[in-house]
Amino acid sequence: MTKITYREAVRAGLREALQRDSKVFLMGEDVGKYGGTYACSNGFLDEFGPERIRDTPLSESTFVGAGIGAALGGLRPIVEVMTVNFSLLALDQILNNAATLRHMSGGQFSIPLVVRMATGAGRQVAAQHSHSLEGWYAHIPGITVVTPATVTDARGMLLTALKNPDPVFIFEHAYLYSMEGELEDGPPAVDLSRAVVRRPGKDVSLITFGGNLWKTLAAATRLAQDGIDAEVVDLRVLRPLDIDTVLASVRTTHRAVVIDEAWRTGSFAAEVSARIMEGAFYDLDAPVARVCSEEVPIPYPKHLEDAALPSVEAVLQTARDLCPRSKK
Amino acid sequence: MSNTEALNNTRNLVLRLLNDIAPEADLTSLRPDLSFRDQLDLDSMDFLNFVVALHKEFQIEIPESDYPQYMTLNGCLAQLSAPRS
Amino acid sequence: MADFVMPTLGADMTEGTLVQWKKQAGDRVTKGEIIAEVDTEKAAIEVESHTTGTIERLLTQPGDKVPVGTVMAVIREDGQPTTAPIHEAARRAAVTTPVHRVEVAPVSPPQTGRLRISPAARKLAAERGLDPAHLQGTGPDGAITLEDIERAGAITEVTKPGGVADRQARMRQTIAAAMARSKREIPHYYLSTTIDMGRAVTWLKQANEARPMTERLLYGVLLIKAVALALRRVPEFNALWKDGAAVRSEGIHIGAAISLRQGGLVAPALHDADQLSLSDLMKTFQDLVKRARAGSLRSSEMSDPTITVTSLGEQGVEIVFGVIYPPQVALVGFGKLVERPWVTNGQVVPRPVVMVSLSADHRASDGHRGGVFLAEIDRLLQEPHIL
Numbered sequence: 001m002t003k004i005t006y007r008e009a010v011r012a013g014l015r016e017a018l019q020r021d022s023k024v025f026l027m028g029e030d031v032g033k034y035g036g037t038y039a040c041s042n043g044f045l046d047e048f049g050p051e052r053i054r055d056t057p058l059s060e061s062t063f064v065g066a067g068i069g070a071a072l073g074g075l076r077p078i079v080e081v082m083t084v085n086f087s088l089l090a091l092d093q094i095l096n097n098a099a100t101l102r103h104m105s106g107g108q109f110s111i112p113l114v115v116r117m118a119t120g121a122g123r124q125v126a127a128q129h130s131h132s133l134e135g136w137y138a139h140i141p142g143i144t145v146v147t148p149a150t151v152t153d154a155r156g157m158l159l160t161a162l163k164n165p166d167p168v169f170i171f172e173h174a175y176l177y178s179m180e181g182e183l184e185d186g187p188p189a190v191d192l193s194r195a196v197v198r199r200p201g202k203d204v205s206l207i208t209f210g211g212n213l214w215k216t217l218a219a220a221t222r223l224a225q226d227g228i229d230a231e232v233v234d235l236r237v238l239r240p241l242d243i244d245t246v247l248a249s250v251r252t253t254h255r256a257v258v259i260d261e262a263w264r265t266g267s268f269a270a271e272v273s274a275r276i277m278e279g280a281f282y283d284l285d286a287p288v289a290r291v292c293s294e295e296v297p298i299p300y301p302k303h304l305e306d307a308a309l310p311s312v313e314a315v316l317q318t319a320r321d322l323c324p325r326s327k328k
Numbered sequence: 329m330s331n332t333e334a335l336n337n338t339r340n341l342v343l344r345l346l347n348d349i350a351p352e353a354d355l356t357s358l359r360p361d362l363s364f365r366d367q368l369d370l371d372s373m374d375f376l377n378f379v380v381a382l383h384k385e386f387q388i389e390i391p392e393s394d395y396p397q398y399m400t401l402n403g404c405l406a407q408l409s410a411p412r413s
Numbered sequence: 414m415a416d417f418v419m420p421t422l423g424a425d426m427t428e429g430t431l432v433q434w435k436k437q438a439g440d441r442v443t444k445g446e447i448i449a450e451v452d453t454e455k456a457a458i459e460v461e462s463h464t465t466g467t468i469e470r471l472l473t474q475p476g477d478k479v480p481v482g483t484v485m486a487v488i489r490e491d492g493q494p495t496t497a498p499i500h501e502a503a504r505r506a507a508v509t510t511p512v513h514r515v516e517v518a519p520v521s522p523p524q525t526g527r528l529r530i531s532p533a534a535r536k537l538a539a540e541r542g543l544d545p546a547h548l549q550g551t552g553p554d555g556a557i558t559l560e561d562i563e564r565a566g567a568i569t570e571v572t573k574p575g576g577v578a579d580r581q582a583r584m585r586q587t588i589a590a591a592m593a594r595s596k597r598e599i600p601h602y603y604l605s606t607t608i609d610m611g612r613a614v615t616w617l618k619q620a621n622e623a624r625p626m627t628e629r630l631l632y633g634v635l636l637i638k639a640v641a642l643a644l645r646r647v648p649e650f651n652a653l654w655k656d657g658a659a660v661r662s663e664g665i666h667i668g669a670a671i672s673l674r675q676g677g678l679v680a681p682a683l684h685d686a687d688q689l690s691l692s693d694l695m696k697t698f699q700d701l702v703k704r705a706r707a708g709s710l711r712s713s714e715m716s717d718p719t720i721t722v723t724s725l726g727e728q729g730v731e732i733v734f735g736v737i738y739p740p741q742v743a744l745v746g747f748g749k750l751v752e753r754p755w756v757t758n759g760q761v762v763p764r765p766v767v768m769v770s771l772s773a774d775h776r777a778s779d780g781h782r783g784g785v786f787l788a789e790i791d792r793l794l795q796e797p798h799i800l
Contacts, residue, residue, distance in 0.1 A: 254533050254559060285531040285559045286552055322553060324474070324560040352674055369674055371727050372631055373702050383626045392621045392629060 001185060007177040009151035010040045010116075013158035014078065016188060018048050021076060024162060025052040027063055028080030037082050038118060038177045064090035064115065068098050071113040076162055081117040084133045084171065098167040099142035110165040114158065118174040119147075120211045120261055121309055127297035130305075132261040134171040134210070135268030138238035144168040145239040146192055147210035151181035153236060156190030168192070173211025192237055195245035201231035204319050205249040207272055208259035209235035212310055216259050219315035228323050238268055246272065247279045254285035255322045259310050264292035286322040291315050335409060342404050345381040349374050360401035375399070382408070415464040417486040419479050422453050422715035426587070429453050430478040431485065434549060438470050442488065447711065449485065453587075456679060456705070460712035466490040474551045476564040530557035537562045584677040595739050599654075603734055604783045605770040608791045609757075610750060614765050616797035632750065633724050634695045636767075638800045640722050640745050641665050641687035643789035649778045650743040650771075650786055651719045659742055659777035668718025668738065669698060671705045679705050680721045680738060681714035691800060726750055726767065735772040742774035745790070 004012070017024045026041055026048075032055040035042035045053045056063040060081055067079040081087045087094070094115070101109045121130035138145045144164060148154040154172065161168035198213065199220050208216045213234050220230040233249050235241065250256045256276055260269035273288040294308040343355050346364065353368040364370050370378070379390050379398055386408055390398065397403045419429050432450040442448055442462040449460045466488045473485040530538070530545055534557050538545040545557050548565050552558035595601075613635055621629040644651040644665050652659040665687040668680035683689075683697055704710055721738050726749035733746025748768040755764035769790060771783050793800060 254531075282532045282536050285533040286556070324551060324558055350674060365727075371672075372633065373699065376629065376631060377699075380627055389626060392618065 001182040003180055004151050004183050005177070006151055006154050006172075006179050006181065007038060007040055009154040009181070009183065010038075010158070010172060010177075011042065013155035013188070014041060014044070015047075016155075017076075017078065017159055017162055018044070018052060021162070023074065024076040024078065025054065025070075026078045026080065027054040027056055027067060029056055029058055029063075029082050031055060031080050036080070038172075038174065040177075041080075060086050060089035061093055065093040065097070067113050067115070068093060068101075068111055071111045071167075072101070072109055076112055076114075078114045078116065078158070078162070081115060083129050083174070084117050084119040085128055085131050087115075087117055087133070094137075094143070094167075094169075095140055099140050102166060103142060111167050112162070112165050113167040114161045114164075114170065115167065116158070116170045116172060118177075119171040120173040120175055121293075121298045121305060122175040122211070124300060124302055124305060126300040130298035132210075132293070134169075134238060135260070135262045135266075135271070137169050137171075138241075138268055138271070140239075142166065143239065144192055144237070145171070146237050147171045147173070147235070149173070149176070149210050149213040149234055149236070150184075152184040153190055155183070156188050157192060159189040160192050163189075164192070171210060175211045176214075179214070193240070193242060195233055195235045195237070195242040197231060197245070197249060198234045199230070199232040201229040201253065203229045203231075203253055203323055204255040204257060205231045205233055205246070205253045206257050206259060206315065206319065207233045207235065207246055207249070209238065209268075210261070212259045212261055215310060215312050216315055219312045219319065222312070222316055223319055226320070228319060230319060235272070241271070241275070243272075243275045243279060246276065250276055250280045251283045254283055255319075256284075257289045257291060257315065257318050257322065259291045259315055261293055261310060263295045264290060265295060267292050289318045289322055291318050335405065338405060338408050339401070341385060342382070342401065342408070345378060345385060348381065349377050358401060360405075363399045364401070365399060414469065415466065415488045415490050416484040417448060417462065417464075417488055419451065419473075419481050419483045419485055420460055420712045420716055421481050422451070422458050422712055426453055426481060428478055428480045429458075431473045431475050432457055433475050434471055434486075435459070436468055437549075437555065438468050440468050442466065442468060445713075451712070453715075456584075456708040456710055458710050458712050458715055462488065464488045464490055471551070474560070474564065475549065528557065529555060531559065534559050534562050581676050588677060591738060592736050595736050599737050599739065599742075600775040601737060601772050602775045602780055602783065603770060603772055604780060604787055605732060605768055606787045606791065607753075607766050607768050608794055609755060610765045610767050610794065611755075613794045613797045614750070628692060628695075630691055630695050631698075633747075634691055634698055635794065635797060635800055636724060636747050637667055637669060637683065637686055637698070637722055638689075638691060638694055639790050639793040640720070641667055641683075642793050642800065643786055644720065645687060646789050647778075647782055647786040649782060650773060652742050652777055653719065653740040654742055654774060654777060655740060659774070662719035664717075664719070666717045666719045668721040668741070669701065670721055670723035671702055673706060679710065679715075680718060680723070681705055681710050682717040682719075684713070684717065720744065723747070732768040733770050735770065737772055737774055742777035743786075744772040746770045746772070 014026060030037050031041045032045040032053045041053060064079055067077040070077045098111050098113055101111055119134055120132050134145060134147055146157050148157045157170055161170060199217060206216045206220060216232050220232050223230045231249050231253055233246055258269040258272045260267050262268060269290045269292055273290060276288050291310045291314050293310065296308055299305050299308055347355055350368045350370060358367055365375060379395060383390060397407055430452040432452045434449050436442055436448045443465045444463060445461050447459045448462045451458050451460050469487040469489045471486045473479055528546060529550055531552060537559055543562060543565055545562060548557050548561050550557035551561055617630060617632055617635060648661050651665055652661045664685050666682040666684050667686040668682055670678055670680045672678045681701055683701065686694060689697060720741055721744045723733060723735055724747040725733050726747055729749055731748040733748055735744035735746040737744050750765050750767050752763050753766045754761050755766060769787060771787055773783050
């Protein structure tokens, strides 16, 4: 196993994709000369040239639309949108074109587009750069939505996404880029279909994805000190959701907490909670609980930002409250 | 109701009251001519509760000086079936 | 906030099993009110609250066996700020972390007619043919959970007929431990004297003639009252041995030895026996014997005795050589009331007499004071009307 940062993992995936297939190209704001807002494409301009590493104007609708066109024309574009907040400018292209054209053309057109974007808060970049809207994208049929949380997934999901005939949206939690992790052995490409149990346990299922996986694992470690054996499920793929893995976990533990950095109302956590209710109601020993962000635009000051986001402590307390009294 | 029936009823009632006081005692082997106290391991508190129970059940006053006459099953039956003035 | 802990209900009790809560989180309790039922080696004991307030949260679940001193519940004393049990965790979290608030769905009031039970627990109860209606929920918002159903099965096990023999065996062990400790640690000395009971017996006979049947006194009650009043004069015998010294007890709580017919004995407290009239003492004693045999004593009755009085006279023994029940420092034993030739004013007359004995801890008292104690009991029994 190799130790590597999440940023390096993303970069390794991009590089491998660019090397493997000449139809692959990277496009987005600052991906070329600047080397990527998060330095994921540092040095690529020299290595692959301006044809394949293209800086774009600050116009998300235009370059996402161009990516759709390129994919229709037979290329394999990787479009980088700086943050999910800005992707809203491209929402018309994404929802009305990328997600619908296969359907509207009776299967004649496919759009093998990969869009990467940063998501999430925690770096004091205030309300216009900090939101977690991947749950919104997961609402849209016709696209795949993934949230790599580990370095293995950060590298491998991109490679698999490029093989997909339909659009894949990769949400990279901005907080993770500088995090180090062990790159798992095995083929770099990973599946885009399964949720994974990151930590087995029998008392409560902590269900999460993306950047909150690490907070959740930290909470699970502390719960273990209290004698509560928490299972941590990393959803990995929000659409199509692997609900079977979630239900199997809940059927064992009888309790579930869903951790999601989005706002609670209409969050992806709400969807997971509803699916658990539909699929495992008679196995539940307590109501499904959620830990989400406070319903405010993510604040700028450090203490307020911390207070607005799901914390290890909040996961801990919520899980404890669900567990039998003998466990508290 | 014949005398025999009446006696049987009284006997059953007395045994029931004893059973209430000493639920774990085996009343089937109770010898009617011997004291309850030894057979059922009753103490003075139990015995007092027994005579108070008789008092309530049979609506009779039992002076303390008569207590010894209620210490066997036969004694109880004799007292309880005697004509009352 | 006051802690409600697993109490010591006897010298050698190290742990107890919570049988059931008599109160729920949110309920008011007043000092002395029964809050829980605890199973010890000796009996199921009703445990009283030492505090007046509101139960903040229950921490131990029925069926749990916990060591003495374990906090089983938290009681918010009157005047303390409210924190709803469910928010307690969130409140604590707020102290240690940035202001993250754990939002919890508002707790709806218990619905009438609809059992608060988790879907999984309901299913398990159905599978086991168990009616969950009478169970006490320990889950979120007091809901009945899987664990409650599983425990319900376990408790049924305990109360099965087979449990009686088991309890007797455990009681035997407890008595064995207490008595062995007593003989190992306490340097006993023994004193005895014979008391003329003529006056007391005559007085009692007359008193009972005047009383309705249901209010008659037992002779044993006179003995207990006499011991209680005598202790006022020799308070060193009404004490507990703690940390190398005798600590005199404030109240005179006579532990009355009560034999259980299935075997074993208990000596629960008659609280403030010196202050009760004979009638009240009789009623209290009657109630105590009844509950001792039904296995429903209260915690204070088990933990409060400051001295033990035993009367083995009913079985015909004339003198008792008692073993002190630690940490008490004395035990008074009465033998059988017998008619004996008695010399009074130069005449030999038949008299009902009783042998009273004192077993006392020589660390706490000396024989001279023991003699004073027995003489005082004798004196009081010569004046039954003042008892």
